[in-house]
Amino acid sequence: MQRQKSVAIIRGSARARDAGFTGWRRRGPGDDRDDVARRRPLRRGGRPCDARRSAVHLKRIVATVLGALSAVIVALSAVGCSSHNPLVSAKLAQAERAVDEAQQAGAAVRAPVEFKNARDKLMAAQTAMEKGRHERAIRSAEQAGIDAEYARARAANQRVNAMAGEMNQSLEALRQELERTP
Structure with missing residues (x-):
């Protein structure tokens, strides 16, 4: 009697209704006993x-x-x-070396515009790296390296042209001396 009353309370409770309780299912096949302990509650869909x-x-x-x-x-x-991305660091180091080599080659004096462009792009690459914009930093570092090489080449070209001009003047002076002497 006590069991039936507790089953009725469970079946009619709000918790059972909210949980979707639809009935009882027997645990074992062919088990016809009316034993509540051997049954499991079912939900909608029979699960x-x-x-x-x-x-x-x-x-x-x-x-x-x-x-x-x-x-x-x-x-x-x-x-x-x-x-820091290792590729960015490597590209920045390469660009810094190129700018230093251009400065040692006299690019700051003989090709100041190109050298300034290289330094500006190097600083832009360093700023981009600090902000975490790695692709922009790589691109700026590569451009800085190229500009530094160009500045170094322009400086070397001007130096060679100056030396060639001096050689031409020396040759002209020698020709004039040769023409004076009988």
Whole structure:
């Protein structure tokens, strides 16, 4: 008598209605006993409640794990993007060497416009690297290196032209002396 009363309370409770309780199902095949302990409640669609709970529980676990994993991936990618890229560092070092070589070759005096362009692009590359714009930093560093090489070549060209002019003057002076002497 006590069992039937508790079953009636469970069946008629608001919790059972909210959970979608539709009836009882026997556990074993051919079990005709009216034993409440051996029956499991059913939900709509005929699935047992504990199976439904485990599926919902698994979905929650998977959602939690995926959420945590995506948060970790986002955090690691943010750290990876903000750190220095070795390719950017190598390109910047190469551009700095090219600018230094151009300065040592006298490009600051003989080709000041080209040398200034190279220095400006090098500073733009360093600024882009500090801001985390790696592609722009690489592009600016490559342009700075090219401009520095051009400035160095222009300076060398002017130096060679100056030397050729001096040689021509020397040759002209020698010709004049040869013409004076009988």
